[in-house]
Amino acid sequence: MSASDLDVELTAERTHLSESRAALRRMRGRAEALFSTGDKVAGDAYTAEQLGRHMARRVKELADDPDTPLFFGRLDIEEVAYHVGRRHVTDDAGEPMVLDWRAPLSRAFYRASVRDPQGVATRRRFGFVKGELTSFEDEHLDRGEELGTSSRILTAEIERPRVGPMRDIVATIQPEQDELVRAELADSICVQGAPGTGKTAVGLHRAAFLLYLHRERLRRSGVLIVGPNTAFLSYISAVLPTLGEVEVQQSTLDDLVGRVPVKAVDSPAAALVKHDARMAEVLSGLLWSRIAAPTQPIMVSDGSYRWRIDTEPLRRIVDEARREGLPYATGRERVRARVVGLLQRQSEYRTGNSPSESWLRKMSKIPQVTEFLEACWPAVTPESLVAGLLTDPSAAGELLTEPEQDAIRWVKPPKTAKSAKWTAGDLLLLDEAAGLLERENSFGHVVIDEAQDLSAMQARAIARRSEHGSITLLGDLAQGTAPWAATDWRDILAHLGKPDAAVVPLTVGFRVPEAVVTLANRLLPALGVQVPEAVSLRRDGDLVIVPVADPADLDARTLAEVTAALEHEGSVAVIAADTAVERIRGHLTAAGIAHATPDDVDAEARVTVVPATVVKGLEYDHVVVHEPADIVAAEPRGLNRLYVVLTRAVTRLSVMHAKPLPEPLNIG
Numbered sequence: 311m312s313a314s315d316l317d318v319e320l321t322a323e324r325t326h327l328s329e330s331r332a333a334l335r336r337m338r339g340r341a342e343a344l345f346s347t348g349d350k351v352a353g354d355a356y357t358a359e360q361l362g363r364h365m366a367r368r369v370k371e372l373a374d375d376p377d378t379p380l381f382f383g384r385l386d387i388e389e390v391a392y393h394v395g396r397r398h399v400t401d402d403a404g405e406p407m408v409l410d411w412r413a414p415l416s417r418a419f420y421r422a423s424v425r426d427p428q429g430v431a432t433r434r435r436f437g438f439v440k441g442e443l444t445s446f447e448d449e450h451l452d453r454g455e456e457l458g459t460s461s462r463i464l465t466a467e468i469e470r471p472r473v474g475p476m477r478d479i480v481a482t483i484q485p486e487q488d489e490l491v492r493a494e495l496a497d498s499i500c501v502q503g504a505p506g507t508g509k510t511a512v513g514l515h516r517a518a519f520l521l522y523l524h525r526e527r528l529r530r531s532g533v534l535i536v537g538p539n540t541a542f543l544s545y546i547s548a549v550l551p552t553l554g555e556v557e558v559q560q561s562t563l564d565d566l567v568g569r570v571p572v573k574a575v576d577s578p579a580a581a582l583v584k585h586d587a588r589m590a591e592v593l594s595g596l597l598w599s600r601i602a603a604p605t606q607p608i609m610v611s612d613g614s615y616r617w618r619i620d621t622e623p624l625r626r627i628v629d630e631a632r633r634e635g636l637p638y639a640t641g642r643e644r645v646r647a648r649v650v651g652l653l654q655r656q657s658e659y660r661t662g663n664s665p666s667e668s669w670l671r672k673m674s675k676i677p678q679v680t681e682f683l684e685a686c687w688p689a690v691t692p693e694s695l696v697a698g699l700l701t702d703p704s705a706a707g708e709l710l711t712e713p714e715q716d717a718i719r720w721v722k723p724p725k726t727a728k729s730a731k732w733t734a735g736d737l738l739l740l741d742e743a744a745g746l747l748e749r750e751n752s753f754g755h756v757v758i759d760e761a762q763d764l765s766a767m768q769a770r771a772i773a774r775r776s777e778h779g780s781i782t783l784l785g786d787l788a789q790g791t792a793p794w795a796a797t798d799w800r801d802i803l804a805h806l807g808k809p810d811a812a813v814v815p816l817t818v819g820f821r822v823p824e825a826v827v828t829l830a831n832r833l834l835p836a837l838g839v840q841v842p843e844a845v846s847l848r849r850d851g852d853l854v855i856v857p858v859a860d861p862a863d864l865d866a867r868t869l870a871e872v873t874a875a876l877e878h879e880g881s882v883a884v885i886a887a888d889t890a891v892e893r894i895r896g897h898l899t900a901a902g903i904a905h906a907t908p909d910d911v912d913a914e915a916r917v918t919v920v921p922a923t924v925v926k927g928l929e930y931d932h933v934v935v936h937e938p939a940d941i942v943a944a945e946p947r948g949l950n951r952l953y954v955v956l957t958r959a960v961t962r963l964s965v966m967h968a969k970p971l972p973e974p975l976n977i978g
């Protein structure tokens with residue numbers, strides 16, 4: 311294309327962009343007008359509210375962010391040009407101006423290749439600067455031209471300095487990622503991906519894709535994203551809204567099971583026991599052992615009548631309900647209903663009339679029925695069941711060893727279950743107990759990030775919430791830092807109730823520069839897991855290792871490194887052992903350098919000080935690691951933690967150390 315042809319073409323594309331923006335504004339205007347008349351046309355308050363919510367969401371979905379391009383690509387198929395963007399935009403006649411990236415036709419934008427052009431003659435990618443269309447790049451697939459990962463626009467996107475929260479990757483999703491994003495709703499998948507291979511991005515885009523394709527169904531059942539901590543959730547929270555999806559629940563695991571506040575901390579030994587799959591068996595055994603065979607008939611005087619149900623039919627009712635495999639509380643209500651049913655039959659037989667609703671209600675509450683239930687199928691709450699176990703763990707019998715029983719035994723049992731000081735581990739037990747009593751609502755789809763750290767009991771809590779839905783499990787076994795972290799995905803998948811999910815590897819890294827990946831990969835053999843190594847797409851980037859002779863100088867040298875990093879564009883993080891964080895924050899404050907906490911992704915400050923234990927899933931342009939040996943020494947899986955820490959850098963990594971570097975880093 312000649313320079314003037316290029317200009318003409320660029321101008322035409324810019325015109326299409328501004329016309330599409332105008333069309334989107336009109337779509338939004340129409341939605342707003344409908345919104346404001348919605349309550350007048352709706353027949354009743356309920357419909358008005360439903361309609362109102364729907365319209366409010368629609369208006370939100372149609373919001374145009376001037377900084378994000380409305381379209382980022384174009385496909386030429388049979389002489390027709392289709393622009394591919396974040397959402398459908400249609401002109402006033404309803405003709406498409408921009409296709410949603412999730413539409414079936416858009417698939418070719420991500421998948422078409424010279425070998426399999428899928429009808430695409432030319433694929434065009436657009437370059438943008440602050441929402442302004444500034445360039446484009448063509449691949450004439452029909453002439454055998456294909457750029458793959460050498461695309462200049464893809465490279466620029468990957469190498470862009472990072473600031474603030476995570477962004478979507480719709481413009482540059484890679485074919486192997488797209489395959490995961492567009493997997494069927496019914497398919498549960500597990501992605502084993504090295505650091506920075508786009509697992510989180512894939513999970514979020516898959517959620518958006520499924521919502522597009524199965525909108526009504528998933529709106530009813532819901533989509534849930536589970537992340538490791540609030541810093542991570544705030545980092546990813548903007549991605550789905552920019553993709554037009556505003557109704558996805560995002561939660562940490564602790565919040566998901568948080569039915570009561572946490573007021574105490576488990577010892578490491580107690581936590582290990584409480585996260586173990588045997589606890590499910592213990593609780594289930596304890597609960598069902600509460601059921602006892604009836605030993606007395608029920609006798610009721612009802613005005614001038616006397617009703618009697620003998621022990622034998624009562625036994626049959628209890629046995630049958632037990633065999634039906636219902637949750638405990640549901641089973642109890644079933645037994646009550648059947649007992650009342652027998653009373654009703656006797657009454658009908660004797661009086662010749664059907665008893666009234668109020669009679670049935672009265673009978674279901676009379677002391678004789680309640681006493682029978684309390685004796686044979688007693689009322690249990692999650693709190694009472696778990697409190698019983700923690701007061702007397704010997705009830706677990708052989709399922710727990712004596713030291714294990716001692717580890718979880720309450721030193722001073724609370725007066726009542728209500729006044730108990732529950733720990734995070736107890737919340738899992740309470741959730742398990744609640745699941746034995748009543749069924750949880752199941753989400754239509756659950757995305758679980760950093761899943762390598764799930765314990766058996768945590769996985770079961772998620773399984774209860776995805777029983778009738780599918781899951782996307784994202785993680786990296788090498789980044790497992792929890793004491794119960796898995797070494798095989800099959801173990802976690804079994805606890806999640808999805809044993810047959812496909813385990814798919816991702817190995818191409820989009821975050822970490824090659825030199826940094828090479829350093830981090832030295833740790834892999836010491837981590838005790840079989841995972842494919844990452845390969846980096848990034849040839850740029852810097853790695854500096856700074857030995858500091860005098861430990862007393864380490865903090866000052868770290869501060870100097872931060873100051874030097876601030877000369878460059880992008881975010882800066884100091885990652886240190888948790889115990890050093892407050893001290894480093896103090897130094898920064900004293901030096902007048904504004905700094906933020908990782909929870910605050912919208913902070914003005916460019917520097918964030920991050921404790922090593924919360925850095926999982928996050929990324930920063932320039933990472934300054936403070937004393938790796940201390941990070942490793944702080945916890946049993948310290949080397950895994952260091953692997954996580956070293957793989958957070960997008961452009962530059964500085965490793966500051968006064969102590970010797972941990973052994974595996976020194977090889978080679």
Ligand SMILES: Nc1ncnc2c1ncn2[C@@H]1O[C@H](COP(=O)(O)OP(=O)(O)OP(=O)(O)O)[C@@H](O)[C@H]1O
Nearest residue numbers: 479482483484505506507508509510511820821927
């Ligand atoms: N196809 C892509 N195009 C552009 N950027 C991408 C692409 N895939 C991933 N990225 C970017 O690479 C970085 C890492 O992605 P992400 O956080 O999803 O990786 P991850 O596998 O979850 O990493 P970790 O295991 O370290 O948490 C992000 O900045 C993301 O936007």
